Amino acid sequence: MLKIDHLTIRFGGLAAVNDVSTIIEEGKINAIIGPNGAGKTTFFNLISCVYKPTSGTITLDGRDVTSLRTDQVARLGVARTFQTTSLFNGATVLDNLIVGHRLRTRSGLLDVLCNSSRLREEERICREKARDALDFVSLSHIANRLAGDITQEERKRVAFALALATDPKLLLLDEPAGGLNPEETLGLAELIRKMVSHGLTVCLIEHKMNMIMSLADKILVLNYGEKIAEGTPAEIRANPAVIDAYLGSDHAGI
Numbered sequence: 533m534l535k536i537d538h539l540t541i542r543f544g545g546l547a548a549v550n551d552v553s554t555i556i557e558e559g560k561i562n563a564i565i566g567p568n569g570a571g572k573t574t575f576f577n578l579i580s581c582v583y584k585p586t587s588g589t590i591t592l593d594g595r596d597v598t599s600l601r602t603d604q605v606a607r608l609g610v611a612r613t614f615q616t617t618s619l620f621n622g623a624t625v626l627d628n629l630i631v632g633h634r635l636r637t638r639s640g641l642l643d644v645l646c647n648s649s650r651l652r653e654e655e656r657i658c659r660e661k662a663r664d665a666l667d668f669v670s671l672s673h674i675a676n677r678l679a680g681d682i683t684q685e686e687r688k689r690v691a692f693a694l695a696l697a698t699d700p701k702l703l704l705l706d707e708p709a710g711g712l713n714p715e716e717t718l719g720l721a722e723l724i725r726k727m728v729s730h731g732l733t734v735c736l737i738e739h740k741m742n743m744i745m746s747l748a749d750k751i752l753v754l755n756y757g758e759k760i761a762e763g764t765p766a767e768i769r770a771n772p773a774v775i776d777a778y779l780g781s782d783h784a785g786i
């Protein structure tokens with residue numbers, strides 16, 4: 533699905549991602565782990581085209597997307613969630629989703645002024661997609677609640693729904709379980725499995741090792757910007773380089 537070849541980005545003298553090659557496998561849960569400052573978020577910024585690499589290539593389904601803009605790669609089906617979810621707190625959950633989806637549809641100012649049939653049709657589709665996405669993440673019951681009044685876990689699910697409403701094929705999740713308790717984390721892991729069972733490919737960054745080890749099909753380990761290991765959870769757990777990297781950091785054991 534997404535092929536990454538020799539990807540490097542330098543900030544001044546620092547190679548935040550250094551010569552990383554990997555494949556994000558279709559229909560799988562691909563995880564990226566590594567100690568603080570390992571380059572995980574920078575790697576996400578590269579594959580969602582927020583940053584342009586210093587060198588290397590990114591190929592999505594056979595097409596070189598390395599120099600595309602974020603909105604262009606999003607239109608090709610790459611959606612992303614962030615560590616914190618920005619919502620319009622004074623608007624309802626459903627309206628947040630509709631706005632999120634409208635940002636990607638085609639009507640222009642003229643359509644709005646004329647209340648064109650294209651605009652009305654797009655609005656109908658947006659509303660339908662927003663409701664479907666809310667239903668998928670099990671939040672239909674809070675559709676009309678103000679976003680400022682929902683829980684942290686519900687915000688995480690809304691972030692998933694926002695991404696899903698854009699019909700992605702690849703979903704990049706940045707620390708989806710950050711700030712959640714163990715029970716909520718299990719619920720979110722279940723939702724990620726459900727997305728994959730519906731044909732999505734997932735790539736996630738996560739610090740919660742229990743979650744990653746039980747959820748991921750494949751794990752890429754970064755340390756100081758470099759790939760130090762790649763494999764199944766069992767392979768990663770037994771890898772001496774990974775154990776070394778984590779013993780030298782302040783993270784919980786793997």
Ligand SMILES: Nc1ncnc2c1ncn2[C@@H]1O[C@H](COP(=O)(O)OP(=O)(O)OP(=O)(O)O)[C@@H](O)[C@H]1O
Pocket residue numbers: 543546548566567568569570571572573574575
């Ligand atoms: N825009 C930037 N300019 C300069 N340095 C940067 C920039 N973005 C990231 N870095 C540096 O690149 C390195 C990797 O940072 P990154 O945020 O990708 O790590 P991370 O693995 O996501 O860390 P964490 O787990 O703490 O979120 C760090 O040393 C960071 O300071």
